[in-house]
Each structure stands twice: as C-alpha cells, then as structure tokens.
Amino acid sequence: MSDVLPWWLIVPLAGLLGALIGSFLNVVVWRVPQGMSIVHPPSACPECGHRIAWHDNVPVVSWLLLRGRCRSCGARISVRYPLVEAGTAVAFALTAWGAYAPWYPAALLPVLLYWAAIGIALTLIDLEHHRLPNAIVLPSYVVTAVLLVLASVLTGDYGRLLTALIGAVALFAFYWILARSYPGGMGFGDVKLAGSLGMLLGWLGWGALIVGGFSAFVLGGVVGLALMVGGRASRKTRIPFGPFMLLGAAVGVFAGNAIADLYLTITGIS
Known part of the structure; x- marks a missing residue:
C-alpha cells in the first residue's frame, strides 16, 4: 500500500x-x-x-x-x-x-477494517445486552470469506485459504465443546463468533490462531479476577465473553505470530 x-x-x-x-x-x-x-x-x-x-x-x-x-x-x-x-x-x-x-499484508486491510467496525458494535451490544446478534455475526462469515479470498488473490497466496478454513472449523468446534460442557458459562453466540474469528486468524497463520484464541481466555480471566478482587463481581457473575474474544483476536492479528515465534525460541522448540 x-x-x-x-x-x-x-x-x-x-x-x-x-x-x-x-x-x-x-x-x-x-x-x-x-x-x-x-x-x-x-x-x-x-x-x-x-x-x-x-x-x-x-x-x-x-x-x-x-x-x-x-x-x-x-x-x-x-x-x-x-x-x-x-x-x-x-x-x-x-x-x-x-x-x-510487518504485522500483516496490506491486502488484508479491508477485512481488518470490517472487523474493527463490527468488533466495536458487537462489544457494545454484548456488554449492554449480553448477546451477540445473528444479524451481525452470521453475515460476518460471508464478508470475511469474500475479503480473505480477495486478499489471497492480491497476494497470490492461496494456501492461506486452507488454513483459514481449518481455523474456522477448529475454533468453532472448540467453543462448541465448551458451550456443551458448561452451558451456563458459554453462549452459542460466542460459538458462532468463534468460527468467523477463526477464519480470520487462520488466514494469518497458526501462531495468530493459537495466540488469538488463547488470549481471549487470558484477558477474560485477568479482568474477571480484577472484578472479583474489587468486589464488582463474584464467581457466579456472568461476564460477557464476546469482547474478550474480539480483543484476543486483535492480539492474534497484530502480535500472534511474533508471540508464537518468541515462545518457540525461548522453549528451544525452534
């Protein structure tokens, strides 16, 4: 660009x-x-x-x-x-x-601007209403897929589309298992959002996918603990998880691959 x-x-x-x-x-x-x-x-x-x-x-x-x-x-x-x-x-x-x-190719800018927009909308709605509307989440699958195909065409890297598909399926399945295992702690709106976010993170690579997915739970845990320490919440308080999923995905987009490489270097795996 x-x-x-x-x-x-x-x-x-x-x-x-x-x-x-x-x-x-x-x-x-x-x-x-x-x-x-x-x-x-x-x-x-x-x-x-x-x-x-x-x-x-x-x-x-x-x-x-x-x-x-x-x-x-x-x-x-x-x-x-x-x-x-x-x-x-x-x-x-x-x-x-x-x-x-060097965080991402410029061809990815349209889909990231799209996610910046709907991420803000979904965060505000989830915080206020404790729900992630289908009217926003479901179309994100189509829009994200189209814009990622465009990014692959512009970069000539079509292999990323396969990792995007794997990322969508993997993150959707992971959240579906969590929702089935703990019905009161994870809503199906989170499951649907996970698939679309997994598509985006998967296109960027395995590091972005793993770090982006894991960061949501780290951030959610830290904030939840801080609220309990401050007396603003208890262990039974339901805290919307969508905002942490979106923030974690942002970490994955901008720093996921770098964090993954650093971890592999420190542990001596690579």
Missing part, C-alpha cells in the same frame, strides 16, 4: 472513514438489539422524534457544537455517541497504520 499512497495520507483518511462508520455504528448498536431496521426510518431524537438534519449528524463535531443536546427539544444526547465515533476513527487509523508494518 505504501507504493500507492503515503502513510501520512492513508492513515488520516482511514480515521475520517472510521468516524463516519462510527456514526453508523451508533445506529446499529441502538437498533439491532431491538430488531429494528438500520436504514429506516431516518435517525431522529428518541425524546421528541424530530428528524436529525445532516449538519447535526457530523461525527463528534455536531455533538460538541450542540453541547450534547437535541437542537429541537434540548434533551441530552449520550456522550457514548461521540465516543463511539472517535473510538472507531482511532481504530481505523491504527489499523491502516498497521498496513505499513
């Missing part, structure tokens, strides 16, 4: 795109759990029903200019809206910046 556009141009452009996508994700996070359409009706104030004009829907800027209130009725607009927009902008910018580092 550096041969096409310089980093100082593509990274800000990705951030701008992320801010726009973040504005749309606010709609997704609000409507999908309620079974509502994400395209109709147009965005409106939940208090007075006044349709939001385009100039009041500019990511982050409009919220600041309106001082966090509806122009029509003065109702407060949650700070979550600009935070999601800004957070998505940062996530997209960092992902684009990674295209200039």
Whole structure:
C-alpha cells in the first residue's frame, strides 16, 4: 500500500472513514438489539422524534457544537455517541497504520477494517445486552470469506485459504465443546463468533490462531479476577465473553505470530 499512497495520507483518511462508520455504528448498536431496521426510518431524537438534519449528524463535531443536546427539544444526547465515533476513527487509523508494518499484508486491510467496525458494535451490544446478534455475526462469515479470498488473490497466496478454513472449523468446534460442557458459562453466540474469528486468524497463520484464541481466555480471566478482587463481581457473575474474544483476536492479528515465534525460541522448540 505504501507504493500507492503515503502513510501520512492513508492513515488520516482511514480515521475520517472510521468516524463516519462510527456514526453508523451508533445506529446499529441502538437498533439491532431491538430488531429494528438500520436504514429506516431516518435517525431522529428518541425524546421528541424530530428528524436529525445532516449538519447535526457530523461525527463528534455536531455533538460538541450542540453541547450534547437535541437542537429541537434540548434533551441530552449520550456522550457514548461521540465516543463511539472517535473510538472507531482511532481504530481505523491504527489499523491502516498497521498496513505499513510487518504485522500483516496490506491486502488484508479491508477485512481488518470490517472487523474493527463490527468488533466495536458487537462489544457494545454484548456488554449492554449480553448477546451477540445473528444479524451481525452470521453475515460476518460471508464478508470475511469474500475479503480473505480477495486478499489471497492480491497476494497470490492461496494456501492461506486452507488454513483459514481449518481455523474456522477448529475454533468453532472448540467453543462448541465448551458451550456443551458448561452451558451456563458459554453462549452459542460466542460459538458462532468463534468460527468467523477463526477464519480470520487462520488466514494469518497458526501462531495468530493459537495466540488469538488463547488470549481471549487470558484477558477474560485477568479482568474477571480484577472484578472479583474489587468486589464488582463474584464467581457466579456472568461476564460477557464476546469482547474478550474480539480483543484476543486483535492480539492474534497484530502480535500472534511474533508471540508464537518468541515462545518457540525461548522453549528451544525452534
């Protein structure tokens, strides 16, 4: 990608795109759990029903200019809206910046931007509603597969498609076994998400797959322990696991192969 556009141009452009996508994700996070359409009706104030004009829907800027209130009725607009927009902008910018580092080939950028977007949506929904909607998770199989095929075509590395398939099946099967063994501790939404994440991580290699899958449990364990020590949770408290799966996958994408190589070197296996 550096041969096409310089980093100082593509990274800000990705951030701008992320801010726009973040504005749309606010709609997704609000409507999908309620079974509502994400395209109709147009965005409106939940208090007075006044349709939001385009100039009041500019990511982050409009919220600041309106001082966090509806122009029509003065109702407060949650700070979550600009935070999601800004957070998505940062996530997209960092992902684009990674295209200039050795973490992954630039051809993988489209699928990683896609996962940055739905990862934020799924995290917010799972934290609030304790569910991972099929409306987001199931289409991710098709979108991820198509974008990974595109990445293989651009790189000429078709062997990665086989490891992607193996990764999808392996991680899906592993989570399915966990869900069957501990019905109260693992939901089937996690199982379905695992297959799609396994496809992405498998394309990157065995190190990314293993580290990405294992990191979810490490991160979940650390946070769970911290919550119990702080008196915010008990051993019976159900903590959404989807966010840890997504964060663990990010570790696998950006550092999985490097961590695996380091482990093999330290243990003398390679």
